Structures are given as structure tokens and as C-alpha cells.
Amino acid sequence: MWGAGKGLRWVLAAAVSVIIASLAVFPVRSGPKYGGSVRMSLADSDVTSFDPIVPFDNMSIWTMLHVYDQLVRVGKDGATIEPDAADSWRTSPDGKTWVLHIRDGITFADGTPLTAADVKAALDRAGSKDSNFEDNFTLIGSTTATDAHTLVVSLKQPSASFLAYASLYAASIAPATQMTAQGKAFWEHPVGSGPYVLTEWVKNDHLVLKRNPHYWQKPYPYLDELRFEVLTDDNTRMLRFRSGELDIATNVPPNQVEPLKRVKGVTVRLFPQMRFDYVYYNHARKPFGDVRVRQALNYVVDHQAILKSVLYGYGSLAGSMLPPMLYWNKELKPYPYDVAKAKALLQEAGLGGGFSTEILVVSGDNQASQIATILKDEFRAIGVDLKVTALEPGTIRARRNKGDFDMAKGYYTSDVIDPDELVAFGIDYAGGAVAKWISFKNDRITQLSAAAEAEMNPEKRKAMYFEIQKIAHDQFAVLPLYYADNRTALWDSVHDFSQLPTANYRLWETWLSK
């Protein structure tokens, strides 16, 4: 017994030293802290509006998502929908009626309760004639608030993407009575039920959001204040960050990632996002109508080299015209680099002697002009003379919409997890956007896109979206480049910051340890 006692002492001593040693090796991370103000850049532009049915720019959208709730929201994985103002829902067997339960105890920042009537007003407004997002809500036939916590939505046809669209910022919820009483003035001092409240907005300079004490989701938000600084110039933004005047710097230029990583106390994070960068050509103009020419232009480009030199490898090569997301066809591989084949294809198309063409790039867009310069160089191998024209963005958009261009650089991102939005925007001529501007018309795609929207069976939908992507790929509809990662720099005092695949962030989950 005594012997055992002595042995026990040894064991105890050993255990204690192991614990102490492990504490030293793995310091206990203190939990989230409340309070403080985080300063973050808005890299693209200023916020333009807090009226959910107005803006198209990401800065407005991502800021707005801190002020308002929607019925549901995109999950952090970017592939699921999670509860927001609605905490549960069910759908009728025919998929046309949705019954949503509005969370108990949810209030707006001014303390008034959020009811099903407010949600109804939000959905109705998003689908109204005044809304810039009317198209996304045309599937809704009617909305009824049967009581304070129940909303019934009747769809015109079954739709698999209803919840995805209900998560759209355009359907952000505001107090219906105040909204109608104040009219446009309401959006200057908006009230929502989100984690933060807008308190100051100096146009084209900065915005300040303060915590909403009534926010429903505990334990959020941690930070007392969010300060967004409009810093569109890359150098300025990075200098501001380096000097410690910013806690979070977005859109770190690829060439500054490595140098920044070497700065003590700085982390540069890469977040995959649903973004597709590409070069498009005008199928309505000769010789781009010929698939062999489009093929040749793709084969003559060393896509890997572009990814490396332009993005410094912070992304992945693009095969499909959809970025990695729900129903993304990963079987589609990037077009290979094969100059001999490109030459042969051009010969076959009767253009063995090459041709001259022009690419439009936005002046000041460094990445686009780098890409254009590489293309110019590589196209020369098959006798194609590419003229690079830098123009101010407004002029390029005007020419793009009129079809007055040969080639240009573009990109798109998704606001919702469902591919329906991007297919309509990028691939389907009937969507009236990219495919229309470049005159890429394919009846099978249009037919599949309409069918997929109404199809409720996930496996069948997947097959349809796979086919849509495959047709576009086989037709060389555009010259795919890459799926770029979001590059964000943080000081070590910033914790739990992440960007979703939809590229927005949830600053209510972020906290500061300084």
C-alpha cells in the first residue's frame, strides 16, 4: 500500500508536469471579448444606398447585411441556407406553398417587434416594379401574414431556388409602418433587426455602425463599433493598414501578399469565393462566330502562367463558367495549352495567316492589363495581332451593351448559393446579360435553365446544370481564366474573421483582443 502511495506521488508529479508543459506548448486561448471598434476598408467603392432594392455594388450589399436580417441567410459554407428572421419553414408536397415561422422575440434596433407583416412588406417590395431585383422575385405569386409569426408564400410554380432568393439582401426586412410613413427618407437613417445600426455616413469617406443592443442572436455581436473606410486606391489601403490605422484590409493586391506576410503581427488570409474571371469575345463579329477560332484562342493561352503571374497563384484555374458552388461541374477541365493544335484549328478555319483584333481593358485595372499583355504576346504565336485598348469603365460598359467590341475582360460573383442566378447572368442568352452581350445563343441551354429552376429533385437539377456548363465549355463560349481567392490582411488582434464563398463577411462574429 505504501509502495503504491509513493508510486502515486510520482504519477501525480508526472501528471502535473505534463499539464504545465502542455500549457506552455498549447497556451489556453482566451474566449471572445466584448467591446472595441474594428476598422476595415471598403476597397471597391463607397456604399451607395441602404435601400435594399436599389444597389448592385458589393460594398452596399455587404454593409447592409450587418444592418438588416432576411428571412434566411447563406450558411458559412456557402452551400446551405440557415435560419435568420425565420427559424423554421415547411413546404407543401407540390413545392408551391411555403409556410415560414418568424422567430419569437425578434425586434428591430429601436425595440419594436419584427412581425410577419414586416417580412411580407419586404418580399413584396423586393418583387415590385420599383425594385431592381424584380426578376429574382417574379416566382412569388402572393404573400400572406396569417398571424404575427406566420408567413405564407405562394409561388407561381414550384421553385427549388426560392429560399436562395429569400436570402438575397434585396429582401432585407425593415419596419413596414416606418418605411411607408417616411418614404425615401427612411433609408438615410435605416432601422433593421441586424447586429448593427448605421450611425454615421460621410459619403465617399467612411461609415460607422454601432452595435444593436436588441440583436436576437446571442452572444453576438462582440464589437461595439464597425468603422468602414472607403479606400479604393491599392497603395493607400495597404499603407493605411501597415501604419496600424486599419485592422482589416480587403483586396490585398496579389504582389503585396508575400511582403505583408513578413510584417510582424500581420496575417494574410485567403478565402475561396464564388467568382469567375474570364475574357469574352463577341460571337456576332467575325471571326469569333467560328467555334474553331474560339478554340484556337483558348489553346494558345497558357492559363497556368496567367494564374501565376497575375494572381501569384492565389486561386485556381477555371474550367466551368460557374465558380465552385452548388452543382458546379468539376469534371470540366481548363483548356490545355497546345500551340500546335491552335495553329491547326486556325488553319482549318481558313485563317492560317492570322487576323487582327482588339481587347478592351479598364484603364487602371492592373490585372486586366497584365492579362491583355500576356494574351497579346501569346496570340502572336498563331499570327493573331491583339491591340490592347484601355478605356474608362463607363465607356467600356456602354460599348459592351451595344455589342461594339471584339474582346474584353470580365468577371462575375454570386450573391446566392443557387447556380440559377449565375446561369441566367452568365450563360443563358434569355438571361439578357453576358451571353446576350457576346451573342452566345444556345436553345438547349435556355430550355435547361428554365427547367432546372422549376425542378425540385436535386439529382435531376444537378444533371441539368452539369449539362448547361458542359455545353458552354464545349462551345468555348468564353476564354475562362481563374477562380480568384479573396485576399484579406488582418492584424493579429483580430479574431474569428472570415469571408464566406459569397465574399461577404460576418463582423458580428469577429472580436478584438487588444
Added chain:
Amino acid sequence: MGRYLARRLLLLVPVALGITIVTFFLLRLIPGDPAVIMLDNRATADNVARLRHSLGLDRPLLLQYVFFLRNIAVGRLGESLVYRTQVLPIILGRLPVTLFLAVYSTVLAAAVAVPLGTWAALRRGTSPDQVIRLGVLFSLATPNYWAAIVLLLVFSIELRWFPVGGYGATFGDHLRHLLLPALTLALSLTPILVRTLRHNVLEVLRTEYIRTARAKGLRAATVLTRHVLRNSLISTVSILGVNLGFLVGGAVVTETVYAIPGTGFLLIKSTFARDYPMVQGLTLMFAGLVILVNLLTDLTYAVLDPRVTYD
């Protein structure tokens, strides 16, 4: 003097009207539709038509111009197409920043240029003169954006003496926040001032009245301040005047690099967005300021040179 002032101020009206015509129609000649720009990736034909209608861009151009004039008559500059709120408060919020920066840089430039220019002229051909002239050449050849970034790297990132950007809240803050930007602007203004001043001082030194003043036995310092400088400053003041007008709308690069919420930056952003009312409002405001500064410059002549009278 009073009658002169009244006449000059009255002249403002036709000039301003001319400016409204030029900016209004010239702006609309630039390719690019505000609706298409705003909608960007969502610029389908339907969306463009809807937005154009809600912004009132589908009305006849002349009617839009009349509305614009009518707005001005009641003291409104119209509603920003981007922000959908009145333009005037936004502009007025930024004007003080830009004016502060313009005056600050002008004062800095003058404080450096007047002694240097005079010294170089008085010591013509000697080594101080050579050094100053070389410095002028360097400063003139330095691009603004480069100087701005170097100043930031040295004084804000390495030494941490000054903040990288912004404007601050108090007068003291403004002085500290805007020192580097003002210095950047002064860097391009100083050499011009030094050169003209040196040239003018040299010319005045050769005049008969200076010889007379010296012959009368006046002290060298008196000759310099009362006769040489006073007569040399007239053209310097005109340069300063023109420059102040330019700084209000033209300090874009500096405002961008230092992220200062000024009017130049706003003008560029609004032009890119084809925010017609904002650009019109800003142009009108700039025009008014330039006219005002020119008037002040003209009045300064009378102070500097008693021979100049306005009647």
C-alpha cells in the same frame, strides 16, 4: 472700388450660366450611360429602361436642362444619381477639407518659396543660387504620386510621425493630418514660385527706382522689403491665385493617395459613375470659387501696388 466689385459680381451670373450649359451638355456627350454603369453586371435592357425612368434620364435633354436650372434657382443642385440624395450637402461637407488643404499647401509653398527665391536672386550665380536652382529642378521633376508615397513610407510607416490619411476632427488634427498632403502639393508649387520670384527680383533689382532708393541711402533691408519684394510679388500672387483655383478641383492624385475626403476625389469618382448632378454641382462650385479667387487676386494687386486702382 465698390462699383468695380458690384460689376464683377454681376458678371458672375452670365459666366455661371455659360458654365451650366457647357457642363450639362458636355457631360452628356461622354459615352456611357449612368444607368448601365450603376447596373453593371445586371444591365439587361429591362433593368436599364426601368432605372433610366426612375432617374428621369428618359426625359428630353432640354427638359432635363430646364429642371436643372429651376433647381439652381431655388438653391438646389439636384439629386445625386448614385446616392439618390441632394448633392449640395455632400459637396458642402467636403469643400472645407479641400479649401483647408489648398490654403495650407499655398501657405507652406509661399513660406518656403519667398525666402528661397529672393535669396537665389540676391546671390545670383553663387553656390547657394546653384543649389536652389538644382533643388527647383528636382522638385519640378518629381511626380506627385511618387512623392506622396515616399513621404508616407518615411514619415507615416517608418517614423510614425503622421497618420497615413484622413482629416481629423479638430483644427490641430487637420494641421497634423494634412501636413504630408500639403507638403506634397507644395512640392510642385514651390519650384514655380521660386523661379518666378527669382526672375522678378532680378528684374526689379535692375530698375532705376532701386538705384534711386539705394542712392538715397536707404538701408538694404528696407530697399528689399519695401521696393524689391513688393514689386516682385505681383506676378507671384497671380500664380498663387491661379493655383488656388486649380487646387480646389485638381488635387485629385494627392487626395486619392492620402484618402482625403475632398472635392477633387469626389469629382473623379462622380465622373466615372456619370453622376451628372454631382459633377454639375461640383463644376459650378469650382467655377464660383475660381472667379472669387481671381477677384481676390485682382484686389490684392491694389494692395501691393498703389498705382493699381479699380474705378
